[in-house]
Amino acid sequence: MGSAVENVETGEEELEIEEFYLSRQPILNRKEELIAYALLFYTHDSESYAGDALSLTATTVDDADEVGTRRIIRSSQAFMSVNPEVLMGNTIFTLSRQRLVMEIPGSIELTDELLNRIATFTTAGYQFAIADVTELSPRIDKLMPFAKVIKINVTDMAEDNIAALGKYFKSKHKLLLANGVDTHDKFNICKKHYFDLFQGFFFTRPDKNAVQRPSQLTLRSIYLLTMILNGENNFDIVQNIDQDPLLKKMLLHLLNSPLHGLTRKIDSLDHLLLVLGHRILKRFLQMVMYAKPDEPSPLLTLAATRGKMCELLAESAPSHFQIKPHVAFTIGVMSFADALLQLDIAKVLAQIGETDEVCDAMLSHSGDYGELLELVALYDAPQLFDTEKIDQLLDKFELSTLDFFSLQQQAFSWGESISEHIATKSRR
Numbered sequence: 001m002g003s004a005v006e007n008v009e010t011g012e013e014e015l016e017i018e019e020f021y022l023s024r025q026p027i028l029n030r031k032e033e034l035i036a037y038a039l040l041f042y043t044h045d046s047e048s049y050a051g052d053a054l055s056l057t058a059t060t061v062d063d064a065d066e067v068g069t070r071r072i073i074r075s076s077q078a079f080m081s082v083n084p085e086v087l088m089g090n091t092i093f094t095l096s097r098q099r100l101v102m103e104i105p106g107s108i109e110l111t112d113e114l115l116n117r118i119a120t121f122t123t124a125g126y127q128f129a130i131a132d133v134t135e136l137s138p139r140i141d142k143l144m145p146f147a148k149v150i151k152i153n154v155t156d157m158a159e160d161n162i163a164a165l166g167k168y169f170k171s172k173h174k175l176l177l178a179n180g181v182d183t184h185d186k187f188n189i190c191k192k193h194y195f196d197l198f199q200g201f202f203f204t205r206p207d208k209n210a211v212q213r214p215s216q217l218t219l220r221s222i223y224l225l226t227m228i229l230n231g232e233n234n235f236d237i238v239q240n241i242d243q244d245p246l247l248k249k250m251l252l253h254l255l256n257s258p259l260h261g262l263t264r265k266i267d268s269l270d271h272l273l274l275v276l277g278h279r280i281l282k283r284f285l286q287m288v289m290y291a292k293p294d295e296p297s298p299l300l301t302l303a304a305t306r307g308k309m310c311e312l313l314a315e316s317a318p319s320h321f322q323i324k325p326h327v328a329f330t331i332g333v334m335s336f337a338d339a340l341l342q343l344d345i346a347k348v349l350a351q352i353g354e355t356d357e358v359c360d361a362m363l364s365h366s367g368d369y370g371e372l373l374e375l376v377a378l379y380d381a382p383q384l385f386d387t388e389k390i391d392q393l394l395d396k397f398e399l400s401t402l403d404f405f406s407l408q409q410q411a412f413s414w415g416e417s418i419s420e421h422i423a424t425k426s427r428r
Contacts, residue, residue, distance in 0.1 A: 021387065021401060022408060023379055024072060026298055027079065027177070027199045030191055034298035036077035036101070038179075038199055042387065072412050079129060079151075079177075079199075081105050087117050097125040101149060106132030110142055122146045129177065135161075136168065148175060149197070155180030159189050166193035184209065201381065203298055206342045214341055220244045221289030222341070222352060228282050229353045234273045237281070241269055246293060250422055254284050257421050259414065279326055286333045290340055291422045299336055300422065305415025307333030309376050312407040317397050321368050330354070331361045331373050371396065379408075 020041050027036035072078070081103045086092065092102070104118070118128060122145075129149035130140055134157065150169045154162055162178075169176055178190040181200035184207040190198060214222075220240070227237055241248050248269065255266045266272050272281060286307070290300035310332030314325040334354070338345040349359045361369035375393040378386060394404060 020405070021379065021390065022072070022405060023381075024408075024412065025199055026201070026203075026302065027077075027197050028203065028298060029197060030195075031295075032203060032298065033296055034076070034301055036079060036197070037072070038079040038103075039072065040081075072409060076416075077101060079103055079149075081131060084108055084114055087114060087121070092121065092126065093124070097127070101127045101129050103129045103131040103151060104143060104147075106139070110139060115142060115146075118143075118146050131179075133165070135165075144172065144174075149177050150174045151177040151179050151199075152195075153180055154178045154186060154190060155182075159193075162189060163193045166190070166195055170194040204302060204336050204339050206338050206344075210342045215293060217244065217247055217291060217293055218289045218340060220247055221285045225282060225285050225289070225352050228278045228285075229355075234270070237278075238269045238273065247288060250288050250291065251281070251284055254288070254418070254421060255280070259417055259421065283326065283329060286330060287418055288422065290336070296419065297422075299340060301415050301419040303333045303336045304418040305411050306335060306376055306380075308414045309407060309411035310372050312411055313372050313375070313397065313399075316399065316403070316407065317368075317372075321397070323368050323372070327355075327357065328369060328372055331358055331369050332376065334358070335362060335373060335377075379404075 020043065023040040023042065025038040025040060026034050027038060029035050077099050079101045082092075083105075087102075092100075102121075108114070122128065127148045128143070128146050129151045130143045130147045131151045133140060133150055133152045150165075152162075152165055152169075166176055175197065176190075176195040177197040177199060178186075178195045179199045181187050181190060181198040181202050183205070184202050186200075187198055187202045220243075224237060224240055227240065241251065251269070251272075252266060255272060266275070269281075287300065287304050290297050290303050292300075307329045311325045311329040314323040314328035317323050334349075335345075337343075337348045341348055343351075346359075346363055349362065357367065357369060360366045361373055364370060365374040371393055375390065375397075378390050378393075394401065
């Protein structure tokens with residue numbers, strides 16, 4: 001792991017880039033489209049970065065290009081918490097006005113100097129959000145002239161309070177961001193009370209009130225996965241795919257995209273199965289099943305990213321683990337299937353007929369595959385963020401935090417690219 005180093009000019013400790021753990025939280029709009037990410041940075045000092053990731057240090061902003069911000073968010077916006085050191089510096093001027101929203105956390109002291117600095121950035125076109133809002137206060141009044149977004153922590157908030165805050169801030173013509181939206185009920189409550197944006201993983205969980213059945217595309221993909229796992233012959237598999245023109249088009253488009261790196265074009269599914277076999281077809285069916293025929297799917301983005309992250313971790317693991325990357329990919333990408341099908345994950349796996357090692361890893365996080373999945377899941381969820389447990393798992397797989405971060409960048413970029421390719425093809 002990295003360590004703190006002393007600044008020879010100030011005598012203060014600064015964190016090296018290896019010290020950071022990054023959690024990327026999805027932000028959706030009212031149509032449940034993924035439009036932004038909240039980037040939460042943690043250190044070993046879990047108390048100072050607990051829950052809302054107190055602030056982004058100046059070192060991190062200085063190293064924004066090094067840590068690959070563009071690879072982390074691609075075309076989306078980034079919401080990042082900032083502290084006084086960042087605001088009083090000049091490195092923010094090198095960052096995108098359109099793609100960065102700076103969050104002012106509730107813990108920092110609002111001096112006249114700092115407010116003047118925020119005003120300067122606002123005049124220059126930079127965007128701010130007031131974070132950690134749970135009630136009205138004089139502090140919020142001071143920041144209101146500079147804020148485009150009001151970020152309200154709704155995790156444990158009663159609906160009456162959500163309604164009152166939503167009504168007040170909407171009357172002030174602010175964008176409302178609900179933070180801590182981890183259930184469909186909470187999403188619906190916030191949506192009812194004027195909120196525009198929603199940060200949380202509610203869409204990755206089954207909705208007990210859902211009335212809409214999975215799409216035909218999803219059901220066909222699941223059926224084909226079952227055929228592959230049951231050892232059905234190529235002719236029957238191809239015949240089944242041919243019955244769904246959209247699915248066939250998506251599969252061929254993905255297979256011939258630069259993401260897969262084939263040296264020659266695949267013209268037909270017969271050609272695919274002859275050249276590459278069932279494993280590659282299974283891989284792409286596991287992603288296409290998350291696609292929505294007429295709109296982008298945030299669940300697809302997260303599933304593809306997690307699958308790729310598990311695969312990359314398997315590839316980088318020491319050889320004595322004997323972890324197969326394609327199995328790790330399956331475990332990662334299928335971990336959101338319960339939300340897709342509105343079924344308990346055990347029922348989903350039984351229906352498809354997955355192998356015992358996949359089922360054990362996904363249901364109980366047992367074995368090496370299960371611990372890979374647990375490591376990735378710990379990074380995803382701030383309420384589960386446990387640097388001690390993460391370090392134990394990183395040490396087991398002989399990875400540093402910087403190693404993990406490098407793999408994260410690759411997985412984030414790949415997952416976004418998969419989602420973009422599938423969404424583009426489905427709209428044509």
